[in-house]
Amino acid sequence: MPVVVPLTEAEIAEAHHLGDLTFAEFRAHHRYPNNLGPSHRKRKLGEVAVEKWARSLGVPVESPFRDVRLAAREDLVVGGIRIEVMTWYAARWDALGRSITPGHVPVVRRKADAIVWCALDGTAVTLHGWSTPDDVERAPLCVAGPPHHPFEAHQVPAEALRPMATLVDGAGA
Numbered sequence: 248m249p250v251v252v253p254l255t256e257a258e259i260a261e262a263h264h265l266g267d268l269t270f271a272e273f274r275a276h277h278r279y280p281n282n283l284g285p286s287h288r289k290r291k292l293g294e295v296a297v298e299k300w301a302r303s304l305g306v307p308v309e310s311p312f313r314d315v316r317l318a319a320r321e322d323l324v325v326g327g328i329r330i331e332v333m334t335w336y337a338a339r340w341d342a343l344g345r346s347i348t349p350g351h352v353p354v355v356r357r358k359a360d361a362i363v364w365c366a367l368d369g370t371a372v373t374l375h376g377w378s379t380p381d382d383v384e385r386a387p388l389c390v391a392g393p394p395h396h397p398f399e400a401h402q403v404p405a406e407a408l409r410p411m412a413t414l415v416d417g418a419g420a
Contacts, residue, residue, distance in 0.1 A: 250374040250411045252296040259370060262291040268315050293334025293365040294322050296372035301325040306415055321358045326415045330377075331359035337368035344375070345408065346391050346400035347383050356380040364408060376408025 266288030294312040301308045309324040311317040321329035335344045345364050366373045386401040
C-alpha cells in the first residue's frame with residue numbers, strides 16, 4: 248500500500264535549497280542525461296519525504312543526502328538499511344517510474360540495499376513501495392524516455408513493489 252507524505256512549505260524550501268546545491272556541484276557532469284536543476288530539486292523532495300516517513304516510525308535515520316560531499320553514498324540509512332530514493336513526477340510515473348538503466352544497476356547495488364520508489368504530485372510525495380537491486384535486475388528491459396531520447400531500462404512492475412511497511416523489517420529479504 249502506498250504511503251502519501253505531505254510536505255510543509257519549510258520542507259519544500261529545504262529540499263529546493265539542497266537540490267540547488269547538488270545542481271551547482273554537478274552541473275558540469277554531462278554524463279547524466281537528466282542533470283537539470285528541476286531534477287535535482289525533485290530528487291531532494293523524494294529524499295526529504297522518505298526521511299520524514301522513516302522518522303515518523305521512530306527508527307534511527309542517517310541522511311547522507313543532506314551533504315553534497317557524500318553524493319556517492321546511499322541517500323539514507325534507515326534502521327541500518329542503506330536506501331536509494333528514486334523520484335518521478337506523478338504524470339510520468341506509469342511510463343518512467345520504477346526504472347533504472349542496466350548501467351546504473353551496479354552503482355545502485357554498490358551503495359544501497361533497497362530502492363524506494365516515489366512520485367511527486369504538488370506538495371505531496373507518494374512512496375509507492377520498494378525493491379532490492381536484485382528485484383530491479385530481474386525486471387524486464389523496456390524502452391523508456393522521450394521519443395527524441397529513448398533508452399533501455401529495467402522497469403519493476405508496479406504490482407511487484409514491496410510494501411513500505413515491510414522495508415525496515417525486511418530490506419534484506
